[in-house]
Amino acid sequence: MSQAKVLVVTGHGTNCHGETAYAARQAGADRVSICFFSDLTSEKENIRDYNLLIFPGGFLDGDDLGAAQAAALRWMYSSTESGRQIIRDLEEFYTDGGLILGICNGFQLLVKLGLLPAMDRAYFQRQVSLTHNDSSRFEDRWVHLGCNPGSPCVFTRGLDRLYLPVRHGEGKLVCRDETMLNSLEENNLVALKYIHPDTRGPTQEYPYNPNGSPSAIAGLTDPQGRILGLMPHPEAYNHPTNHPGWTRGEQDILGTEILARGIEYLHSC
Numbered sequence: 001m002s003q004a005k006v007l008v009v010t011g012h013g014t015n016c017h018g019e020t021a022y023a024a025r026q027a028g029a030d031r032v033s034i035c036f037f038s039d040l041t042s043e044k045e046n047i048r049d050y051n052l053l054i055f056p057g058g059f060l061d062g063d064d065l066g067a068a069q070a071a072a073l074r075w076m077y078s079s080t081e082s083g084r085q086i087i088r089d090l091e092e093f094y095t096d097g098g099l100i101l102g103i104c105n106g107f108q109l110l111v112k113l114g115l116l117p118a119m120d121r122a123y124f125q126r127q128v129s130l131t132h133n134d135s136s137r138f139e140d141r142w143v144h145l146g147c148n149p150g151s152p153c154v155f156t157r158g159l160d161r162l163y164l165p166v167r168h169g170e171g172k173l174v175c176r177d178e179t180m181l182n183s184l185e186e187n188n189l190v191a192l193k194y195i196h197p198d199t200r201g202p203t204q205e206y207p208y209n210p211n212g213s214p215s216a217i218a219g220l221t222d223p224q225g226r227i228l229g230l231m232p233h234p235e236a237y238n239h240p241t242n243h244p245g246w247t248r249g250e251q252d253i254l255g256t257e258i259l260a261r262g263i264e265y266l267h268s269c
């Protein structure tokens, strides 16, 4: 059994790191640290000392140039003080079996870095993007989600339906064409979809699909299932009283279950 060592990486404008670290502890992590991106370049922290990397939600660099765009460039082109490229550390971290979770702004970073969906195992090549919601406004609401039982994703393993909050302006997935969208489905890289509360099937209907994402895509995984990026915030449903209907006795599976599945996977390694 290996320990689950979690690193939550923040930057200017990140605002969900504290809650995400709390949720990781609740989910059973053995060690949780929060570090700033510059702690990596100054070599105060090294991602190779961890096995679960979390990119939390927020507004990195004020969403200038598009959400997480500047941060993606920073990851691609920054080096440590001793001259090691940060991106090589990230690559080795993943090749050695690490898990990566990107929540909302973190998901935006993962697609812009090309870590998701990494179709045909083409890691670090940008294949899709996330853009402005169809509503042209920030959407802040709870959504119903269905997990894909055929997906290799370790974070959603055994989960069926979830109810989680979203809060974003740029959550609509963009694919080059219909063929790419179909390949995402065929390769089971779609881990989570927005579903309609009545039919319980994938939906394009607003506001159940809050951004107009094609095929109702809310979260993606990679071919190895060790990376998950999702627009909803699992860390924000870490206690029954976070549920908007808790005073009426309403409850769903806690969002922290997503983190717990990843941590269980690490414990089993």
Ligand SMILES: NC(=O)CC[C@H](N)C(=O)O
Pocket: 056, 057, 058, 059, 060, 063, 067, 103, 104, 105, 106, 167, 168, 169, 170, 171
């Ligand atoms: N909650 C978040 O992480 C916000 C995501 C993002 N910056 C957006 O508004 O699209």
